[in-house]
Amino acid sequence: MTSGTTDAPTPRARLTVLSGPSGVGKGTVVAEVRRLYPHVWVSVSCTTRKPRPGESDGVQYHFVSDAQFDELIATGQLLEYATFAGNRYGTPRKPVDQHLAAGRPTVLEIELQGARQIRDAMPEAQFVLLAPPSMAELRERLLGRRTEGPPDLEARLARAEIELAAADEFDEVIVNDDVEHAAGELVKLIESASAE
Template sequence: MQVLPLPSGATTKESPSLGKLIVLTGPSGVGKGTLMQKLLQRHPELYYSVSVTTRSPRTGEVNGKNYYFISCSKFEQLVAQGEFLEWAEFAGNYYGTPRAAVLDHIQSGQLVVLEIELEGARQIRASFPSALSIFILPPSSSELEKRIRGRGQDSDEAIACRLHRAQEEIQAAHEFDIQIVNDDFDAALNEIETVLFG
């Protein structure tokens, strides 16, 4: 991964003639990743910002497509250099959004979509107040637990941690511009498309 420095004089301030930043967030297991994948398939004109993470790849994940997988020391070096638009720690791992690529695509007039955790989404709202923020909600706590267990990727302890964190995150849904319940996948996807494209 090549991380470019922010161009001289560049800031995160926006101009009305530029593109738009769209932030998709919600608790772990709510289906935001699957919604994002389908959205990108149907709308290749969207620019998806691939996040950087220190966690290990899951089965089938590809470096540079799903995430950029790097070491903790490299991540901390990039933080110190100011290379992230936002970054956060979640479930013992770091996640961050590379700054330069996002700003370049917004300046070229594109819709840029981020799929990030709550803490990072709050950072984006602070630095990009005109970003459109969408919070994906589960239909119920029991359904969320079923989805997380259905992944078969976490220990019981990790699942309990994710569910506890999810309840806290759901309390923050009102902070976001739009809340969408992912009960019916196609309906949720259509709601996102309506928000983005009218």
């Protein structure tokens, strides 16, 4: 029981950082989390890469030019940023701060390099690694996307090995062997984090 007035400010929500190798299904799991737990807010990253078929600006990513990305860095508007497969990705700071301050559970879906920057900036966040059932399965998922040629595919798999080796840097590991199950596990973690 707490003392004080009944008009106390809304407690700041806890940030959940979801990371995992390319092709592990982060976007698919997050889409299912949104369906299961509509109260969650998922940050939309900026990227300098070109949209893939079916992607829309402001939905999957904010697609920006290199010059625009440079400006976001120079003006301190990114919470974290990283380069991956020749493109840059970053998390806009202001909307994350606004949603957390309003008490809304917030999820960032980012790569390992970005997750490490967030750990330095916001060590109170919850860090979750989404892992594939096996490297063979990850290779099949990447092949199925048909978005990378052989050199890019091998580079992504090599990077995945490094990212999965960093599992001990995370608070929790969820194996994405079934999207609904993985999303359900993530929702439980988000709910428990926001209840603390």
